Amino acid sequence: MENIQTQTKLIGPKDVFLEFWLFGTLYLSAVFVVTLFFQYINYFFEDLANPYSFSQSTVRWTVAILIAVLPTHIFVLRLREKDYLAIPEKREARLRKWLTYLTLFIASITCVVDFATLVFYFLDGEISVRFILKVLAVATVAGGVLWYYLTDLRRTIPETPKSAKLIRIIAVVAVIAVIAGAFFISGSPFAARDQKIDSQRESDLQGIQSQIIYHWQKKGVLPTSLSELTDSISGYKAPNDPETGVPYEYKITDDLNFELCATFSTEISKDNGIGRYPMQNDSYLWDHGKGKTCFERSIDPQLYSSDNNLKTVPIFR
Structure with missing residues (x-):
């Protein structure tokens, strides 16, 4: 009872906040480091069954979260170590023990499930390089956390051993290297901007194409220019290039054929899959x-029937 009262006096709201922040940011960092490893694997080892498994957006979000979370984790960790040196009893506080054992439990369960998954897929005959690498990524992160906190529990002195400091430095350097490498597979912020603008250009051209086909269906002829697509009732007006403001190029090559042209800043193809989504079959x-x-387009009159070709059905009374 006396020990609990003593710990209550030693552990204040600040300590509770810092301990929860320390372990919370640890969990976040571990999850998103694994996510980033998975994206690396998806990038270098393409899944033929799912070519969209690599996502530049996921990489950018993961990097952003790690850049925001990891420095705060390191900062709070240093604060707690100073507190432990000043007041060694804080290191033995019940709250810290509970959070440490909870972390060990989560890391242990993760390692066991990871190994069980490996055994299952091995027995099921579905082992691949991508799968093994992902299992190793999870095992490395979870195993590292498990080893570090098991070692931490066995410590009898408040000072952090040099070996633990070295391991932490190696881990931080490795994570920084992984984050830095992510910029090469996700592209620079300038490249991301160009991709978004190109995506808007694609969307604009798709909309213009639909309006051209609709115009042909209603009037039986292709519009002579994009300005003919302007409709004061529906409010449609052919958009211009989002970056330059120049109208898109439109040219009639035949009665049923036309071209739409735009100037793009990046290359996008079915091979690199950048900016694509699985449901976009076209x-x-x-x-x-x-x-x-x-882009050359040809209207199939059998598929897109013109209203002028529809015969009037007589009505008998």
């Missing part, structure tokens, strides 16, 4: 290189 129709690209 996305390959808009593959383009860097620079000016023209």
